[in-house]
Amino acid sequence: MFEVLLAEQMRHIESAAVAEGQSIEHLMETAGEVIAQEVLRLFKSCSVIVLAGPGNNGGDGFVVARKLEEKGWPVIVACSKTIPSKEGAAFKARSQWKGTLIDYQDIHFKDFALIIDGLFGIGLSKHIDDPYKTVVQKANQSGIPILAIDIPSGIHSDSGEELGYAIKAHYTIALQTLKPCHLLLPGKIHSGTTIVKDIGLRPFPTPTLFVNAPELWKKHYHKPNLTDNKYTRGHGVIVGGAHLTGAARLSMLAARRVGAGLITLLCPPEAQIIYSLASLGHLTQTYEDVSIFSEKLNSITNLKGVLIGPGSPPTQDTRTLVHKILKLKMPTVLDAGALTAFAENPDELLRELHENVVLTPHEGEFKRLFSISGNKIQRTSEAAKTAQCTILLKGADTVIATAYGPVIIESQGVPWLATGGTGDILSGLILGLLVQGLKPLEAAAMANWILNQCAHSIGVGLLAEDIPLQIPKLLASI
Ligand SMILES: NC(=O)C1=CN([C@@H]2O[C@H](COP(=O)(O)OP(=O)(O)OC[C@H]3O[C@@H](n4cnc5c(N)ncnc54)[C@H](OP(=O)(O)O)[C@@H]3O)[C@@H](O)[C@H]2O)[C@@H](O)CC1
Ligand SMILES: [K+]
Structure with missing residues (x-):
């Protein structure tokens, strides 16, 4: 079916x-x-x-x-x-x-x-x-x-x-x-x-091709039970930039709403106050310099996944942070600036990607990393094989592909999702599900389904910040 x-x-x-x-x-x-x-x-x-x-x-x-x-x-x-x-x-x-x-x-x-x-x-x-x-x-x-x-x-x-x-x-x-x-x-x-x-x-x-539906991933998603605590539900890190801080803050809200036990925003010291004031229930940590980034990341208790890209500038520093994160081989979401940072030399990124990574490019970001022709299924599948990771190629007809074969296509298309910040919500949702133990393909598919369902129920006039509040009702229905 x-x-x-x-x-x-x-x-x-x-x-x-x-x-x-x-x-x-x-x-x-x-x-x-x-x-x-x-x-x-x-x-x-x-x-x-x-x-x-x-x-x-x-x-x-x-x-x-x-x-x-x-x-x-x-x-x-x-x-x-x-x-x-x-x-x-x-x-x-x-x-x-x-x-x-x-x-x-x-x-x-x-x-x-x-x-x-x-x-x-x-x-x-x-x-x-x-x-x-x-x-x-x-x-x-x-x-x-x-x-x-x-x-x-x-x-x-x-x-x-x-x-x-x-x-x-x-x-x-x-x-x-x-x-x-x-x-x-x-x-x-x-x-x-x-x-x-x-x-x-x-x-x-x-x-090999499937239409996105809860039946594909819901058995991998465990609702919390009485034995859970914030650590068993997974601790995720979102790397926030010094500017454009709204993007990482949206990702943080989405990751927490979808059930991550803890989210820490790791950011430069000058932005800490902004991230601290974003909400009450998350943590912030600072790194003064990229040279101590790994040390800070390793000091985070029970770390289960990292997201970098929302609000990140496409600079050498961002590339350095991405390299350090990829070395950990842990569940990782790369989005936005973390993808564009490699536009001039995609191979520098592609050779380091691994099976626990999810890339979430839109068409423009995709073209900066891959020169692959064909229809959207062929391009996403081939890119996933080249990169040896999971790729979610965004659009009104989102396609999600893995290096090992299956491809999931979104059936919903919600026109009013075409607005600033919804991509940051999506990458946050994926991180939130990865830290709870879902595999990259299932996390990406479930996150995209949640995003579309929430957007559909909100209707025209949707703002990215409206989406997290819709998530609990939706999770209850799964
Ligand atoms: N799958 C199943 O189990 C079942 C499928 N069923 C049905 O069969 C459909 C598929 O049927 P189909 O294979 O005969 O192909 P179809 O789309 O009718 O067209 C082929 C014809 O068009 C021609 N033609 C092609 N391009 C052309 C062009 N640009 N301009 C002009 N001509 C062109 C082509 O000519 P040729 O290229 O061979 O010269 C050929 O004559 C399927 O979609 C479903 O509806 C059900 O009946 C039951 C069970
Ligand atoms: K027809």
């Missing part, structure tokens, strides 16, 4: 079903049936135009048309006359359609109240051209609700990219599982509301 399958993996489970004796015709009939059921649930009886393409996505469209017509709905199917007839499930579905069939160019969209998009599914391989391009443009411009079969036509299933021009659906009924295009931009926007419907295939045996 939480796996996200690439087109090749979908084809694997489809072939496995065929090898077990199921026919493609039967799978297509099931797909058409579940989609028709969703149409009946979502819409009142209305006139429908089904756009059928040349492959099996079009075949699904013909089945849906037949099922809706059987329910008494007025349905017309549009497909291209130039499509060569050939044997196969889609051909059979087309020949079972006894209703009206027109060419794309003869569609009068104003005659319809619902468009069903069965032009292309996971088989789209290249940019769309006419006649498909024009029909997609006209469908989008019509203002009529569009329900896409499996994926919005024109979107690449594995990357979420728009191949020339793509359907903007109000609903997408994803068959069997989500595909990356339902989660990655711009496919996520083109999909509208995505609903996953089972068509009876077996799960893929070795999934």
